[in-house]
Every structure is written in C-alpha cells, then in structure tokens.
Amino acid sequence: MTDRSLIRLATRRSPLALWQANRVAALLDQLGTSSSLVMVDTDADRRADVPIDRLGGQGAFVKEVQSAVLRGDADAAVHSAKDLPASTILGVPGLVLAAVPERADARDVLVGGGIATLRTGATVATGSARRRVQLANHRPDLTFTGLRGNLATRLAAVGTGGIAAVVVAKAGIDRLGWSPPAGLEVDVLEPGIMLPQVGQGALAVECRADDGATQAVLAGIDDPTVAPLLAAERAFLAELGGGCTLPVGAHAIWAEDHLGPGGAGAAIRLTGMMASADGRIVLRSTQTGCHPEDLGRAAARYLVDDAGGYALDGWDPSPGAGSSGVASAGEA
CATH class of the missing domain: 3.40.190.10 (Periplasmic binding protein-like II)
Incomplete structure (x- = not known):
C-alpha cells in the first residue's frame, strides 16, 4: 500500500481501545489524512477470566495488534503505551514507535x-x-x-x-x-502514594520500520512534550529488564525548576519504584536529568543498588538474569 492519504489503524475491540484508535484517527484527520480501523481480537481479551501472567504476561494486549501490521493487514497499530512490554524497548523486529500523540492524567x-x-x-x-x-x-x-x-x-x-x-x-x-x-x-x-505504570495515560502508535511514508505522516501527530517523558520511563523499565520479577512503576514530568547544563532547557524529573512482592518494602528513586534514556537508566540503577541491601524475593541482580516480569500486565 503506497497511498498514505488513508492509514489503516489496527486496534483491539474494547471500548477504551476503540476510543484511543478513534482519537488517533481524529488527529490524523486534522492533518488531512483519512483512516480506517482494523479490529483485532487478542487472546487476552477472549480469555478475560484467565490471569494475565498465565497468558504470557508481557505484551498480552499488543502482540496480535502488532502482528496485523507486520502481516500488512494494517499500516499502524494503536496502543496504550503502558501495554508495551519491556521487550519492545529496543523495538519489535520490523516495527518502530512512530508517534506518541498525547498523554492523559497518568494517576x-x-x-x-x-x-x-x-x-x-x-x-x-x-x-x-x-x-x-x-x-x-x-x-x-x-x-x-x-x-x-x-x-x-x-x-x-x-x-x-x-x-x-x-x-x-x-x-x-x-x-x-x-x-x-x-x-x-x-x-x-497521587504519585506520592501510588506511582503509575510506565507509560500510563500515553498513547503509542507503531508502524513498519520499512514504511517511510506512514512514518512521515505519523510524525505529524507526535507530541514532543510527551515523547521524551515516555522515553525516560521506558528506559527505566528496560534497565530493570534482566532478573526483575517485582512490581515496579515510574512517572516522569518536566522539571521546570531545574535547568540543564549551562542553563539550557528544562530537565526531566523521574521517580521510579520497586517493591517487594508483599508490599512491605517499597523502594523509590527520584532523579533529574536532560537526557531521557540516561535518566531512566540512572534511576533504575539507583534502585538496583538500593535493592541489594534487602532480601527481595524476585530480584536477581546477576548479569544476564532471566527475562523481565516488570512489563505491563495489561492494567487499565
């Protein structure tokens, strides 16, 4: 498909997913680009009585939607950013995160x-x-x-x-x-009581890595004030990607009171959380910086160092430890 006056958006069928897809469609319409919805049934939706961790946990709400784009049945996939698992931080082969259009209240x-x-x-x-x-x-x-x-x-x-x-x-x-x-x-x-899931409230739109025409259109709906915050949170999640099966959360905001090196530009303030499985130990780290990915990694490393002083079941700090369980469990 080469005509990018029409973009086919893959989405789940739930009312909230459809709202999100229609919101992206409305943003595209403002650019003069038409769109249509491609409905996708996910295993997680079909088996709503089964706990997410028994359905594979990570990516349970996005895998089939992504597959529709990779097969060519759709041009782009619309997700709630918090449903994207840690394994997609570096990208699903063949897909790119092309736009982060907006973020609602993350609480x-x-x-x-x-x-x-x-x-x-x-x-x-x-x-x-x-x-x-x-x-x-x-x-x-x-x-x-x-x-x-x-x-x-x-x-x-x-x-x-x-x-x-x-x-x-x-x-x-x-x-x-x-x-x-x-x-x-x-x-x-409030975040001081409960830090949200990484990416909570943000929309995320993926398309094929080799589809430059769609990427160019989607770039027009990307919000440059939101994308860096999501990048910091997801870098935090990625840094915890090996050996952590504990509950985590993160929230990034623009730190208007903190200028970057040389007084240039506002920095990002990120608070991350790692907890013991029973909630008796909750560790937090708040860091400020100008480079989203570096900031996210620094906040995660601070927590990892802090966790070393506790006997946290589910945390294995050894290099190359097993795949992460910290990714989204399909919260809503």
Whole structure:
C-alpha cells in the first residue's frame, strides 16, 4: 500500500481501545489524512477470566495488534503505551514507535472508597501487583483479590461479592466519560502514594520500520512534550529488564525548576519504584536529568543498588538474569 492519504489503524475491540484508535484517527484527520480501523481480537481479551501472567504476561494486549501490521493487514497499530512490554524497548523486529500523540492524567484512582476511609480489612480488587503492593504499603490491613475484564466490568464489581473498591487508571475513566453514581467515593491517588505504570495515560502508535511514508505522516501527530517523558520511563523499565520479577512503576514530568547544563532547557524529573512482592518494602528513586534514556537508566540503577541491601524475593541482580516480569500486565 503506497497511498498514505488513508492509514489503516489496527486496534483491539474494547471500548477504551476503540476510543484511543478513534482519537488517533481524529488527529490524523486534522492533518488531512483519512483512516480506517482494523479490529483485532487478542487472546487476552477472549480469555478475560484467565490471569494475565498465565497468558504470557508481557505484551498480552499488543502482540496480535502488532502482528496485523507486520502481516500488512494494517499500516499502524494503536496502543496504550503502558501495554508495551519491556521487550519492545529496543523495538519489535520490523516495527518502530512512530508517534506518541498525547498523554492523559497518568494517576490511578480508587473507586469505592478513599485510601484513608476504607474500613479496616476491606477487600480491594485489582489484577495489578504494582497497585496491590503500593496500597498494601499504605494500608497493610486491606485484603486484595484479583480482577480482570474491561473497564466497565471492573467498575461494576464495586459492591459485589464482598468487593469494597477497585483500582483503575484515571485516564481510562476520563476518556470514556465515566462519572461515579451518587454516593460512590472516588479517590485520586497521587504519585506520592501510588506511582503509575510506565507509560500510563500515553498513547503509542507503531508502524513498519520499512514504511517511510506512514512514518512521515505519523510524525505529524507526535507530541514532543510527551515523547521524551515516555522515553525516560521506558528506559527505566528496560534497565530493570534482566532478573526483575517485582512490581515496579515510574512517572516522569518536566522539571521546570531545574535547568540543564549551562542553563539550557528544562530537565526531566523521574521517580521510579520497586517493591517487594508483599508490599512491605517499597523502594523509590527520584532523579533529574536532560537526557531521557540516561535518566531512566540512572534511576533504575539507583534502585538496583538500593535493592541489594534487602532480601527481595524476585530480584536477581546477576548479569544476564532471566527475562523481565516488570512489563505491563495489561492494567487499565
């Protein structure tokens, strides 16, 4: 396909994924480029009752979408950036990350109660170890249970089966226009309490590495204020790529109060987190720098050095340790 007046966008079928794909389509339309959606069924969506780690964990929500582009069934793939696993940091063979169009609010929300007001021993449902351990660190009395399904399914679980609250991404409920029913408490969790998943709230668009025409069009919707922040977070994730099966999170912002070398340009401030599986130990590192990838790696190395002083099950600091389990587990 050589006509780039029309770009075929591969997407999952979930309501949130379709919102994201339609948002990219709207941005392309502003450039005068038409688009169409190519629906892709993923194994993770078909088997919503199976825990993500039993479906291969990393990349469970993106592999089939990427394959559609590699086969030529679509020209570009639209993802939630947090669904891209650590293994794609250096790129999937044949694909490039062509655009990071925008980022919504990266924070998580607790739906069904406040972190300070949930009753003692209340049950919180989440399929994310990252969310579970950070909540447990602040509220060790809470009880946790797993939960999968699309956003609407998880929100509907509040108040059923003994579930007092669920944790979801604020970007998801904002994008779908969800408003809490009267009397349902929603607590936005600041990064000081819960660091988000790497890339949370950001959109990511991939295309084939040999498709220069599509890359050129997609470059027009890339947001230069967002892409460096995502690059720093993903470099942090990549640096932890060997030997870490622990919950991690990261969030980068522009540090307007900190100028780079020689006073040139604002730097990036990144906070990263690594936790023990039970949430009793939560390690954080905040670093500031002007080079996204270097910054992400430095923050990760600081945590690795810090983790060396603790007996953290799931951390193997030896060089060449096994493949990472820190990548996204398909949170939403």
